[in-house]
Amino acid sequence: MQAVTRVEGRAYPWGAKNIDTDIIIPAHWLKTVSREGLGRGAFESVRAEPGNLFDDPRYAGSPILIAGENFGCGSSREHAAWAMADMGIRAVIAPSFSDIYSGNAFKNGIVTVELPQAAIDRLVEVARTDAITIDLETMTVTTAFQDRYEFTMDPFRRQCLMQGLDEIGMTLAKDTAISNYESMVAAKRPWIKRESGDAGLAVTGIGRT
Structure with a gap:
């Protein structure tokens, strides 16, 4: 797992609520046990819509996704985290996450940040034009407009992410x-x-x- 102390860059200003794992990666992509190439199937149904933000060149390669509450609900498929990591997403900011998705994201080096809805609304607005920074050392989300939001995270998960160690790697250390x-x-x-x-x-x- 790649170590991460900061995720900085443009973000997909989505904000959609109750996004389940079938939307993140449809079931017909689950035939593979490889993590490579799953990014092509990520958010397939959303990408089928003309003018969708995932294919908008302004956000191409964005390392951050801003979503609504209950992100990652539905089935427990780890492929959802694999697909997002394969498309280059290294962090998701939302008011709340499914526990299973949050665990799978952590094990695949994806930072999950919980912030109040008011902060999400503001970050969606900023993300349409400017970059966002997530800092695990200071535990903050900041923007170029002096927005600053503090968040919390399980200390063990934070340590693992910053050292680039999953649970097995922590044991081997x-x-x-x-x-x-x-x-x-x-x-x-x-x-x-x-x-x-x-x-x-x-x-x-x-x-x-």
């Missing part, structure tokens, strides 16, 4: 401490390793005389 602990246990309680080995022999020896 403690590999030395884990190895040292296992060595200490093996020295102090050698019977544990012996019993574990005997259990393995018992399993592999089923059916033997």
Whole structure:
């Protein structure tokens, strides 16, 4: 996972409410287990409409999406986060998120920022012409017009995002401490390793005389 401390740039000024995962990535795109190329299917039904903002050259490649409340509701498909990441979105700002989508977004390095509706309305307005900055160090969303909105985030998720570590990566980062602990246990309680080995022999020896 790529480390992220700041996401800055143009944003898709969408603001739509109750966007479910089927709108983010339709079911017929779920046949693949690869994350690559899913961006082509992201928001497919919205992109089918003439003049949609996702194909508007003014917002091409925008790293931020501004949405309405209950973003990512519906099914638990992780493909929704994969598709958004593949199209270059690194952060979503909304009043609220589905818990499952928020978790999937985090695991794929997408920052989810919750702000009140009044702040969303203002950011949608700013995004039509200017860039927006999300800073995980200061926990703020700012604009060139001196707008400044503070947000909160689970400290563990914030640390993982800033270090570029998912939950598995965070565990692997403690590999030395884990190895040292296992060595200490093996020295102090050698019977544990012996019993574990005997259990393995018992399993592999089923059916033997």
